Amino acid sequence: MTTASAGPSARSATPVLDATAGVAESVRREMERAFRRSVKGLEYISTGDPGVGLTPKDTVHSRGTLRLYHYRARVDEVYRTPILLVMSLISKPYILDLAPGHSLIEFLLDRGFDVYMIDWGTPRPEDSRLRLEDYVLDFIPECVEVVHERSGEPDVSIVAYCMGGLLGALYAALHPDASSGGRLRNLACFTTPVDYDGMGLFRTWTDPAHFDVDRIVDRLGNVPPQMLYASFNALRPASQVAGRVRLWDNMWNDEFVTSYRRLQRWAADQIPFPGECFRQTTKELQQQNLLIKGEFRLGGRLVDLSNIKVPFIHVVAEHDHIVPYEAARDLVGMVGSEDRQELMLKGGHVSLVAGGNAVRRLWPRLEGWLAERSV
Amino acid sequence: MSDERPTPSPPADPFAAWREWVTQSEHQMNKVFNDMMGTEQFARASGGWIEAMTMFQQTMNEGAQRYFQAVNLPTRNDLGDLAERLTAVEERLLRIEGLLAQAIGRKGDANPAPRPARTRRPPSERKATAPDEGSASE
Known part of the structure; x- marks a missing residue:
């Protein structure tokens, strides 16, 4: 055997030679990448943003800036219960439809779900008077009815992300579910805050001693997206620079660059927050924390999350810096469903729903959960 | 060894x-x-x-x-007022369009999306029934 014939000196020299060869190999690889970086870097500068939100769809209802999309089926047989995606008010909904192969919507269609989505659109100055009541007691129920009429099915599952999760939960608490003559069959929320004491820096920054929400809304109407973007970025100020460094490091990697550009485009593509809604959420939720205290009212009605009796899942991200776990963890305990669960997955606020992490972790879990409850 | x-x-x-x-x-x-x-x-x-x-x-x-x-x-407010009125007209038109479609017995738009059968079963049930059914629908 060769190992037996090797002498002590040969054996001691081997690790040194291996290490030298390893370093040489990594230097060679980095030189090659450096060359590709310069070529791809020019490409990066000269090309526009990649297309997003491309899954074929029809607009089946519109009202003001609101659009209700129905995505075209991609299989011959679908589950009976349609899905209605409810999105956040302050970000664009294409985070769930970034690109072919990286789209939760496309994934759900391929797995046999009938998918609708509410796109709130970009609020206009006149939308500054919209309050949570408008969304929860008017727009969402109206869209649910359109889904019912169009699908011919009596019930619908709501899947809602971030602040959309809050809207979905409020809707569920204030409307009868499918077992009581209503329309809601299942509710899936992702990263939904209910205890605003757990909102970390947001909580500090919106302390009424220093943050005068009335003046902001009275002066500006809708809250400008730049203010929202700056506040989100301020949560992880060094990550912007580190992200650029990683982009440069991976400039040779087409897949990384495309994915980075899509996510960056979405992150920077903030929309204004309707003024009155911002005033209401800041005062009653962020500052007074009324929802967790059971004192939050919408349209004069007390919001009691224990009224939610439908099958419920709350998916939270382990490293969510926007909605920390402390702000989200109580939701599952507050709903009254017998069939309820919280699922914590690795990832951050965005990587929970989009990108490679979501493809591996959230999407298959969501499919499994919905499939059992959509027949 | x-x-x-x-x-x-x-x-x-x-x-x-x-x-x-x-x-x-x-x-x-x-x-x-x-x-x-x-x-x-x-x-x-x-x-x-x-x-x-x-x-x-x-x-x-x-x-x-x-x-x-x-x-x-025109100021931004003037344009906003105009947009609001246009939106109201647009919404009224959409409602009329919807009522007309109902009146002539046709729901939805002119090119409705394909209507697949709503009979899909979860993978666990399809696996369980697959041997008797021959091939599972996918």
């Missing part, structure tokens, strides 16, 4: 070390900044900054509005 030699450790990669340093630095810097931004002093300063910014924005808006009125051009 087992090989007694220990598994060789992967060769040192100076670039991997640099990447690790970037990640560690990012975490440390974020923590330092977050600690700083979590103080009352920062919250007060940021409140003052927002106050100044919104005041500036309001002054600019009012100045621009007065200028456009002086030169007899």
Whole structure:
């Protein structure tokens, strides 16, 4: 055997030679990448943003800036219960439809779900008077009815992300579910805050001693997206620079660059927050924390999350810096469903729903959960 | 016969070390900044900054509005009012369109999306029934 014939000196020299060869190999690889970086870097500068939100769809209802999309089926047989995606008010909904192969919507269609989505659109100055009541007691129920009429099915599952999760939960608490003559069959929320004491820096920054929400809304109407973007970025100020460094490091990697550009485009593509809604959420939720205290009212009605009796899942991200776990963890305990669960997955606020992490972790879990409850 | 030699450790990669340093630095810097931004002093300063910014924005808006009125051009508010009226007309048209479609017995748009059968079963049930059914529908 060769190992037996090797002498002590040969054996001691081997690790040194291996290490030298390893370093040489990594230097060679980095030189090659450096060359590709310069070529791809020019490409990066000269090309526009990649297309997003491309899954074929029809607009089946519109009202003001609101659009209700129905995505075209991609299989011959679908589950009976349609899905209605409810999105956040302050970000664009294409985070769930970034690109072919990286789209939760496309994934759900391929797995046999009938998918609708509410796109709130970009609020206009006149939308500054919209309050949570408008969304929860008017727009969402109206869209649910359109889904019912169009699908011919009596019930619908709501899947809602971030602040959309809050809207979905409020809707569920204030409307009868499918077992009581209503329309809601299942509710899936992702990263939904209910205890605003757990909102970390947001909580500090919106302390009424220093943050005068009335003046902001009275002066500006809708809250400008730049203010929202700056506040989100301020949560992880060094990550912007580190992200650029990683982009440069991976400039040779087409897949990384495309994915980075899509996510960056979405992150920077903030929309204004309707003024009155911002005033209401800041005062009653962020500052007074009324929802967790059971004192939050919408349209004069007390919001009691224990009224939610439908099958419920709350998916939270382990490293969510926007909605920390402390702000989200109580939701599952507050709903009254017998069939309820919280699922914590690795990832951050965005990587929970989009990108490679979501493809591996959230999407298959969501499919499994919905499939059992959509027949 | 087992090989007694220990598994060789992967060769040192100076670039991997640099990447690790970037990640560690990012975490440390974020923590330092977050600690700083979590103080009352920062919250007060940021409140003052927002106050100044919104005041500036309001002054600019009012100045621009007065200028456009002086030169007899529509202001942002005028355009907003117009957009609101257009939206109301658009919504009324959509309602009329919907009622017309119902009246002639046709729901939805002119090119309705394909209507697949709503009979799909979850994978667990399809697996269980597959041997009897022959081939599972997919």
